[in-house]
Amino acid sequence: MKRILLRIAVVAFLPLVLACQKSTTSPEKPRPVRTVTVAPADGRETLTQTGDIQPRRQTDLSFQIDGRLARRMVEVGSVVTKGQALAVLDDGLVQNEVRASEADLTSATSALELAKSSLARQEQLFVGQSVSQQQIDEARASVRTASARRDVAAAASLNAKKKLGYTQLFAPEAGIVTAVGANQGQVVNPGQMVARLATLERDAVFDVAERIIANAPADAEVRVHLVSNPDVSAIGTVREVSPQADPTTRTYRVRIDLPSPPRQMSLGAAVIGKVELPEERLVSLPASAITSEANAPAVYVVDLATKKLVRRAVRVSRFTGERALVASGLEAGDVVVTAGVSKLRPEQTVALADLDGGAR
Structure with a gap:
């Protein structure tokens, strides 16, 4: 009997407990968020x-043979013309x-002439049956041997004369000497840098950073001016872009061709380059407004009817400082959350925070 009464009491009390739990569970309060209203604008950055x-280009010039440097005719900063002598070996x-190769060539030439004369006499005697066929064959072999030796001596003489030309170092093109690697009296080896020609x-x-490479047009004109004097400027175009980023700085080396730079733009001068991007319709947002969805950029937009996210x-065109320039995905009048996006979730109810900290 007691057990039955206890069960009746529990059953009667259970609805009261559930009602109390429901009454103590309050709905989630709207989260205050800071927002900005989208207003696309045409801009040129x-x-x-x-x-x-x-x-x-810079070229390290060197001798093709070793030897003692007899004279160097240029110094760092020397302006040289194509074909000008830069240095001479002893x-x-x-x-x-x-001289030795020419003597060998003379000797081999004389030996060849003697062998040919001997063959001619042997052939005359062979007509009169005074010599055998074997002697004729030996004379002809002597001529071929002498001819081969003469060819070897001629090649050696030619190489020696070319080697004599290698004792002088000439400028392959006009330029400026930016470094020297040997002094007079020094013994240099083949390939050792004697002068560096720019x-x-x-x-x-x-x-340049990757984002600039991606956004700048390949045929864009680049205005370059000196850091020390902005009035000294030149217009150039992109001539070369490194195909691989620097492993340390993660930047790309870009070379701008300057067809006729001012004289003040000397080698090593610090310059500033400017390029104007094509005009496009963009939405400027604080960079803090950007989150991600499936590893792609995204933003939280407030549905004004339901106040849910x-x-x-x-698509972000580029980042500039603390701003993100959005090219597509937003319409005029959209209300975008600009802060605290990492703690938000879709369908979350929010309250629009005023600039003074209130909410609406």
């Missing part, structure tokens, strides 16, 4: 980068090689 002036040993053509060189994918 100017990208700016700092770089320096560098030669189009050619005494090479001159001896030339071409007169100059490039403006910049280390909608996560919407967008």
Whole structure:
């Protein structure tokens, strides 16, 4: 009997407990958020980068043979013309090689002439049956041997004369000497840098971030001016973009061709390059408004009718400082959350915060 009464009491009390729990569970309060109303605008952005002036090419010039440097006719900063002599080796040993090779060639030529004369006499005697066929064959073999030796001596003589030409170092093109690697009296090895020649053509060189590479048109004109004097400027075009980013800075090396730069733009001068991007209709948002959806940029848009959040994918054209320029995904009048997006979720109810901290 007691058990039955206890069960009746529990059954009667259970609805009261559930009612109390429901009464104590309050609905989630709307989360205050800061927002901005979308207003697309046509704009043209100017990208700016700092770089320096560098030669189009730099070549390390060296001798093809070893020897003692007899004279160096240029110094750092010397302006040279194509074909101008830059340095000379002591050619005494090479001159001896030339004379020895010429003597060998004379001796081999004389031996060949003697062998040919001997063959002619042997052939005349062979007509009169005075010599055998074997002697004729031996004479002809002597001529071939002498001819081969003469060819070897001629090649050696030619190589010695060319080697004599290697004792002088000439400029392959006009340029400026930017470094020297050997002094008079020093013994240099083949391939050792004696002078470094920079071409007169100059490039403006910049280390550019990937986002600028992606946004700047390939055929854009670049205005370059000196950091020390903005009035000294030149117009150039992109000549070369490094295909691989620097492993340390993650930037790309870009070379701007300057067809006729001012004289003040000397090698090593610090310059600033500017390029204007094509005009497009963009939405400027604080960078803090950008979140992600499926590894793609997105923003939270407030549905003004329900005051709930909608996560919407967008395409960000580029970032500038603390701003994100959105190219697509938003319409005029959309209300976008600008802060605290990492703690929000879709369908969450929010309250629009006023600038003074209130909510509506």
